[in-house]
Amino acid sequence: MAENGAILQLKGLSKNFGGVQAVDMLDLDVPQGRIFGLIGPNGSGKSTTVNLICGVFPVSAGNVVFGGRDITGLAPHSRLTIGVARTFQNIRLFNHLTVWQNLWVAQNGEDDKAGQNFIRRWVSGPGSARQQVEEMLDFSGLAHRRDDLAGNLAFGEQRRLELARALAARPQMLLLDEPAAGMNMEEVGQLRDRLMKLRETGMTILLVEHVMELVMGVTDHIAVLNFGKKIAEGTPTEIQNDPLVREAYLGTA
Amino acid sequence: MDFYFGLIQLIGVHTLLGLSAYVVLLTNQVTMAQAGFFGIGAYVAAMLTVLADFSIVPAILIAGFAGALIACLVGFPALRVKGLMLVVATLAFGEFVRLFFFNFDYQIAKGEIQVGPLGGEGFRQIRYFPENGWTTGDVALFVWVFVILIMAGLWWMDRSRIGAVLRAVGEDELAAQSVGLNLTAVKVSAMTIGGFIAGIGGGIYAHYTTHIEQSNFNVLLATFAIAYPILGGLSNVFGTLLAVVFIQGILVEGLRFMGDWRNLLFGALIVLAMNVRPRGLLDERAMMTLKRLFSRG
Numbered sequence: 001m002a003e004n005g006a007i008l009q010l011k012g013l014s015k016n017f018g019g020v021q022a023v024d025m026l027d028l029d030v031p032q033g034r035i036f037g038l039i040g041p042n043g044s045g046k047s048t049t050v051n052l053i054c055g056v057f058p059v060s061a062g063n064v065v066f067g068g069r070d071i072t073g074l075a076p077h078s079r080l081t082i083g084v085a086r087t088f089q090n091i092r093l094f095n096h097l098t099v100w101q102n103l104w105v106a107q108n109g110e111d112d113k114a115g116q117n118f119i120r121r122w123v124s125g126p127g128s129a130r131q132q133v134e135e136m137l138d139f140s141g142l143a144h145r146r147d148d149l150a151g152n153l154a155f156g157e158q159r160r161l162e163l164a165r166a167l168a169a170r171p172q173m174l175l176l177d178e179p180a181a182g183m184n185m186e187e188v189g190q191l192r193d194r195l196m197k198l199r200e201t202g203m204t205i206l207l208v209e210h211v212m213e214l215v216m217g218v219t220d221h222i223a224v225l226n227f228g229k230k231i232a233e234g235t236p237t238e239i240q241n242d243p244l245v246r247e248a249y250l251g252t253a
Numbered sequence: 254m255d256f257y258f259g260l261i262q263l264i265g266v267h268t269l270l271g272l273s274a275y276v277v278l279l280t281n282q283v284t285m286a287q288a289g290f291f292g293i294g295a296y297v298a299a300m301l302t303v304l305a306d307f308s309i310v311p312a313i314l315i316a317g318f319a320g321a322l323i324a325c326l327v328g329f330p331a332l333r334v335k336g337l338m339l340v341v342a343t344l345a346f347g348e349f350v351r352l353f354f355f356n357f358d359y360q361i362a363k364g365e366i367q368v369g370p371l372g373g374e375g376f377r378q379i380r381y382f383p384e385n386g387w388t389t390g391d392v393a394l395f396v397w398v399f400v401i402l403i404m405a406g407l408w409w410m411d412r413s414r415i416g417a418v419l420r421a422v423g424e425d426e427l428a429a430q431s432v433g434l435n436l437t438a439v440k441v442s443a444m445t446i447g448g449f450i451a452g453i454g455g456g457i458y459a460h461y462t463t464h465i466e467q468s469n470f471n472v473l474l475a476t477f478a479i480a481y482p483i484l485g486g487l488s489n490v491f492g493t494l495l496a497v498v499f500i501q502g503i504l505v506e507g508l509r510f511m512g513d514w515r516n517l518l519f520g521a522l523i524v525l526a527m528n529v530r531p532r533g534l535l536d537e538r539a540m541m542t543l544k545r546l547f548s549r550g
Contacts, residue, residue: 054431080433092428094421096537101417106432129414149537169433 007032007173007204008053008084013062015048015228022048024228025062030173035195035205037215037236040225041248046208047089049225050175053206054086055079067172083172087162087179089208095151099142099161102150103133106168132168139194140164156187163194173204180211192218216240224248258389262461264501265396269454270474271481271493272407273447278482279416280443281423283336286327286343287478289350290320290448292470294455296354296370299465302381303368304361309381313399313456320452321445328444332437347475354467375466379459392461399457403450407490419443451478484526486533488540495534499526 006029013026023045030036038046052059055076063072071079094102107129137143140160145153150161159179166174180188188211195205195218209215215222216236224232224239226248232239239245270291277284298316301307307315331342360369370376382392410416422429422439430436459465481500485492504522508515530536 056427056430075435076430077433077435080431086431088428088431092425092431094417094424094428096424097417097420101421104414105417105421105429105434107414165432 005031007067008206009063009065010049010053011063011065013049013052013064014060015045015052015057016060021228023052026225026228026230028223028230030204030206031221032204033199033202034220035199035207035218037219037222038206038208038225039210039212039215039222039239044225044248045228046225047177048228050086050177050206050208053079053175054084080169080171084175085166085169085171085173086175087166087177089177089181091155091158091162093150093153093158093162093165095149097150098147099137099150099153100133100146102161102165103136103168104129106165107132132170136164136168139167155182159183159187159191167198171203173206174198175206175208177208178210179207180209180214183211185213188214255389258393260502260506261393262389262396264497265393265400266454266458266461267477267481267497267501268400268494269403269450269457270478271485271497272403272490273449273451273454274478275447275482275487275490275493276407276419276443276450277447278479278487279419279423280440282332282440282443283340283479284343284444284447285340285472285475285479286324286331286346287447287451288470288472288475289343289347290324290451291455291458291474291478292350292354292465292467293323294320294452295459295465295470296357296376296455297452298456299376299379299459300359300369302460303363303376303379304359309395309460313453316456317449317453320455321449324448324451325441325445327448328441329437332440332444344472344475347470347472351467351470354470373467375464376459377464379463379465381460383463396457396461399453403453404490404494411489480523482533484523484533486530486535486539488533488535488537492533492535499534 008028008030010026010028013023013028014021015023026045026049038049040046051057053064055071055074059072063070065071066079066082066084069082071082071084074082094105097105134143137146140163142153142157142161142164145157150158153161163176163179180191183191192214195207198205199218207215207219219236222234222236222239223230224242224245231244231248232242234242270287273290274284274287277287294316297319298312301312301315302309327343327346331339331346334342354370355373357370358372360367360371366378368378387395418429418434418439421432422434422436426436429439477500481496482493484499485494485496500523504515504519508518511518526534
C-alpha cells in the first residue's frame with residue numbers, strides 16, 4: 001500500500017498502437033475503498049487504460065502498481081488472483097454455459113490449504129465455491145435463472161451476471177468498463193444501489209462510464225481523459241465546473 | 254458374425270480417437286495431431302507386447318501415458334498459435350510422426366523370425382490376441398471396456414468444474430483470462446488428456462489389426478478424428494459415439510452395396526447433416542428434448 005492510501009497506482013502509463021498514442025503518460029492514484037470515476041469523450045483511452053491494468057496487452061511505458069506491488073509484467077490471469085477483477089464494455093459471458101457455471105468457473109479463491117487444493121480446485125473449485133456462487137446468485141438477483149444458459153438472459157440480467165462473475169473471486173478491486181451502457185434509467189438506479197452497497201463492504205471500484213447521472217451520483221473522485229492525457233481530476237462538483245472538461249466534451253464556444 | 258465383431262471393434266477404437274479430439278475441441282482448438290498420438294500409442298503398445306512380452310493392459314496404459322507425454326510437450330509450443338496456424342502446426346506434427354515411423358527400424362529375432370517395426374514395411378506379427386487364444390468377440394468386449402471407462406470418465410469431467418473451465422476457454426479466451434483462468438494450463442491439459450485417450454485407442458488398434466504401418470496414421474485419420482466430435486456435437490460425449498456409428502457403421506459399411514457411388518453420397522450426407530444440424534447431431538436443444546422426454550416417462 002502506498003503512503004497516500006492508494007491501492008492502485010498508474011505511473012507514467014503509456015500505450016501506443018502503431019503511432020496512435022492511446023494513453024499518454026497517465027498518472028493515477030485510486031484510493032482504497034472508494035469509487036473512482038474515469039470519464040472522457042469517445043476514444044480518449046479509458047478502455048485502453050482498463051485493458052492495461054488487466055494486462056490484456058503490454059504497456060508501452062510506465063508502471064501499474066497494485067497494493068504496493070509492481071504488476072506491470074504479471075500474467076493477466078494472475079492479476080485476478082491478487083485481487084483485480086473486471087467487466088467488459090461489450091458483455092462477454094460464457095453464453096453456452098449456465099448462469100451457475102459462469103459463476104463457478106470464476107471461483108479462484110486461494111482459501112484452501114496448499115497442496116491438497118490443486119486437483120480439487122480444478123474439479124470443484126475452492127472449498128467455499130458453492131456457497132460463494134449462491135451468495136453471488138442472491139446478490140445479482142439471478143437465483144431463479146441459475147440453470148438457464150447465459151446467452152438466453154435478457155440484457156439487464158446479463159449485465160448483472162457479468163458483475164457477479166467479477167465479484168465471484170472476491171477481488172479487492174473492480175474495474176467496470178461502461179456497466180450502464182444500454183441500460184434504462186430504472187436499471188441505472190439499481191446499478192447505483194448495487195455499487196453503493198459494494199462500496200460499504202470496502203470494495204474499491206474504478207468506474208469507466210458515459211452515463212453522467214451514474215458517475216456524478218456514486219463517485220468520490222473523478223479523473224477526466226482526453227486524447228490519452230489526464231486533463232482534470234477532482235470531486236464530481238469540481239469536475240462539473242471545470243472549463244477544460246466542458247471544452248473536451250462540448251468543444252470550444 | 255466376425256464381420257460384426259470387427260465393425261464393433263472399429264467403432265470402439267474410432268470412438269476413442271474422436272473423444273481424444275473432443276476434449277481438445279472443447280477449448281476451441283482445432284487439432285490435426287490426434288492421428289499422430291494414435292500412431293505413437295499403436296507403436297508403443299505393440300513394441301511392448303511383441304518385443305518386451307508385456308501383458309496387454311499395462312502395454313495399453315503405457316501407450317496412453319506416452320501419448321499424453323508427447324501431447325503435453327507438443328502442446329506448449331503448438332498452443333501459442335491459434336486458428337489456422339494451429340491446424341498447420343499440428344498437421345506438421347502428424348506428418349513428422351508418420352515419417353518418423355516410415356524410417357523407424359527396430360527388429361529383434363524371436364525364434365525363427367524377425368519381429369518389430371521395419372520402416373515402410375510396417376510392424377507385422379502383433380499377435381498378442383491370437384497367441385493368447387482371444388476370439389474376435391473377446392477382443393470386441395475388451396475394446397468396449399476401455400471405451401465405456403473413458404466415456405464415463407469424460408462424462409464425469411464434463412459435469413465437474415473442469416468441463417465448464419474447458420468450455421469457458423473455448424468460448425471466450427479474453428473473458429476466461431479475466432476470471433483468472435490460465436489459458437496455457439487449460440489448453441495444454443486438454444491436449445494432454447486428448448493425447449492419453451488417443452494413445453490408448455492406438456494401442457488397442459495395433460493389437461486387433463495385428464499389422465500397423467505409417468500410412469495408417471495419415472491426414473485422413475486426423476481428419477476423421479476431428480470430424481466425429483464436430484459432426485456429433487460438443488454438448489456431450491455421446492455425440493461423438495453417434496457420429497462414429499453414423500459414419501463408420503452406416504455410411505462406410507451400410508452403403509457398401511452402392512459401389513463407387515458410396516464415396517459421393519458419403520460426402521453429400523455429411524454436408525447435409527452439418528447443414529441440418531450446425532451444432533452437431535446431439536446439440537444442446539436435442540439434449541433438452543431428450544431430458545424432458547425421460548423426466549416425463
